[in-house]
Amino acid sequence: MYAFEYHRPGSVADAGALLKANEDAKIIAGGMTMIPTLKQRLAMPGELVDLRDCADLKGITVSGGTVTIGAMTKHDTVASSAEVKGAIPALAGLAGNIGDPAVRNRGTLGGSIANNDPAADYPSACLALGATIVTTNREIAAEDFFTGLFETALEEGEIITAVRFPVPEKAAYKKFDQPASRYALVGVFVAKTAGGVRVGVTGAGQDGVFRQTDMEAALSANFAPEAIDGVMVSPDRLNVDIHGDAAYRANLIKVMAKRAVADCA
């Protein structure tokens, strides 16, 4: 790690001011990606702004068919929340399967989506549920938020404050995880809403998380696992690594989607 100065603002407003005043400042939330990134010298911020004292970024509220989760809320808190389990059990289940318990005790929702790792779990839920990302500057539809590999619509100095998830009729998340890292080799989040079915796919796309619109159309017509049989999933633009090639991942998308739909029944 290169040397940096550490800041611990007490509110998101103070954090924003620090980011404005220091051009090469970076935010640290749970640190589950930031610290490994610093260790590998892939990032060399002059200042590190820790959001842990920003109480205005924590907490879960459920009202009017929406689950709102503060950006600094830890995965374990989401996984064990009675409110989230009651409203969107698939989201609590997703959070409870990120990494391992020690990672879930530190990692945060905001950190996960701001990083937009192509194999992270939360982005698929954001896309499939049609979530809204609330920041210090504005509200961004999940659709417009995830713009590419490790890239988001966030601008310099903009901080995620919360994510609003509309409660679906039914939803399920299934992932085929890589056993060492527990990242998703392929993860599929299926949500059935009044406006139709949405399918978010993580772990597979070269450009990060994406919606599988052919499956959405098939499932909107017939919400059953067999509806996916006839959908062709192209291996184009899918990830290739030592764990699986593009054709393997294309097949896994179908398998995980079918399992998710079956789980919704």
Place this chain on the structure above:
Amino acid sequence: MPTVSMTVNGKQVSGEVDARKLLVEFLRENLLLTGTHVGCDTSQCGACVVHVDGRSVKSCTMLAVMADGASVTTIEGMASGETMHPMQEAFREQHGLQCGFCTPGMVMSAVDLVAVNPDPSEAEIRHWLGGNICRCTGYHNIVEAVRDGAARMRALGKAAAE
């Protein structure tokens, strides 16, 4: 350099640290608590697991400054004098270790598990220990030890939910 203060194994400690010092480095190098191990240094193996404010974390993936004001428990803080913690006792009785390198992290993770789930099944134990790697691959007896340790903790009223 920033100053950090925290409670470690019940004792108030403080020190000046470089902001980039990891919690595990602070524990091992400043406090000489070398029971917490560094295996992979990439937050995968779990040899460095300690408790921060009662929950298990990987101390190789936390800055010491991020634990400022926290209560930290390491493997050295588990025994009461000459009496081992029931989870440590169970690891000894069930031969839940071979080389012993992963053991401190295994014990700390296992105690956190019992805190949230006093009577875990074998499947729940195996899932929970996903982030603790034993390179001797002695998982069978580790799982036995955690079951036994959980039972001992329940008997002593040390598990959650009583």
